[in-house]
Amino acid sequence: SAAVRIRSLRRSYGDVTALDGVDLDFAAGTFTAVMGPSGSGKSTLLQCAAGLDRPTSGTVAVDGTDLAGLSERRLTLLRRERIGFVFQAFNLLPSLTAAQNVALPLRLAGRHPSRAAVRQALARVGLAERAGHRPTQLSGGQQQRVALARALITRPAVLFGDEPTGALDTTTSREVLALLRELVDREGQTTVMVTHDPVAAAHADRVVFLVDGRLHGELAGASAERVA
Ligand code: ADP
Numbered sequence: 343s344a345a346v347r348i349r350s351l352r353r354s355y356g357d358v359t360a361l362d363g364v365d366l367d368f369a370a371g372t373f374t375a376v377m378g379p380s381g382s383g384k385s386t387l388l389q390c391a392a393g394l395d396r397p398t399s400g401t402v403a404v405d406g407t408d409l410a411g412l413s414e415r416r417l418t419l420l421r422r423e424r425i426g427f428v429f430q431a432f433n434l435l436p437s438l439t440a441a442q443n444v445a446l447p448l449r450l451a452g453r454h455p456s457r458a459a460v461r462q463a464l465a466r467v468g469l470a471e472r473a474g475h476r477p478t479q480l481s482g483g484q485q486q487r488v489a490l491a492r493a494l495i496t497r498p499a500v501l502f503g504d505e506p507t508g509a510l511d512t513t514t515s516r517e518v519l520a521l522l523r524e525l526v527d528r529e530g531q532t533t534v535m536v537t538h539d540p541v542a543a544a545h546a547d548r549v550v551f552l553v554d555g556r557l558h559g560e561l562a563g564a565s566a567e568r569v570a
């Protein structure tokens with residue numbers, strides 16, 4: 343079944359057409375990489391799929407819920423509870439510890455997370471021992487793993503990553519990708535990642551290509567390394 347179902351998706355900004363009719367499903371429990379030249383619409387696709395941006399026309403359904411039918415308030419709630427997002431720049435709050443950063447989504451949802459829940463979320467990304475560290479006391483790879491724990495603590499239907507390894511060196515990047523792969527394999531975490539890096543894309547089950555706002559073919563993950 344599709345964790346995300348996208349139909350006839352168009353998004354324009356004035357006379358710029360960022361997405362020009364995209365039909366795409368992200369199957370539950372799979373890892374998809376989205377590739378394409380700069381300006382091809384990758385970020386816009388991710389933002390629309392994650393409910394961070396509203397399409398000009400077409401539909402996006404997450405877990406069977408059509409996002410267009412939701413009020414801003416309901417959309418915000420769905421985003422908080424059902425969608426995880428990680429960014430190239432990690433976007434951790436610098437004044438908070440790793441544990442406090444990870445606890446944040448549950449706090450925003452009005453829940454009071456237990457230490458055990460926060461510790462377990464950090465353990466899932468191999469950082470149980472860093473709970474009390476602040477972002478500046480952590481390496482880039484550790485910061486991205488904290489961001490992942492924060493994105494996953496609500497057990498979202500889909501994890502989105504916009505160039506999640508773009509700020510990391512090769513070795514660290516591979517560690518984070520191996521972790522993403524493991525979360526898909528071990529927990530069935532549906533994952534969708536935009537990347538420029540064919541080595542990163544090769545960790546996915548499937549690679550879809552965007553050109554000028556349209557889908558332009560796809561490959562199985564392990565073959566992506568050969569095309570780029
Ligand atoms: P990619 O992520 O593949 O680099 P984007 O989705 O960022 O592509 O952008 C696709 C197109 O839409 C580009 O031409 C870009 O300039 C344009 N675009 C994206 N966001 C905006 C915006 N907020 N306002 C105007 N144009 C935008």
Ligand code: ADP
Nearest residue numbers: 441442443445454455456457458460461473474
């Ligand atoms: P509070 O504001 O309730 O005193 P803190 O600001 O100390 O909580 O921590 C915020 C969140 O992080 C809480 O959900 C807490 O359970 C969790 N937390 C804090 N320190 C740790 C730790 N060392 N290990 C695991 N979880 C922690």
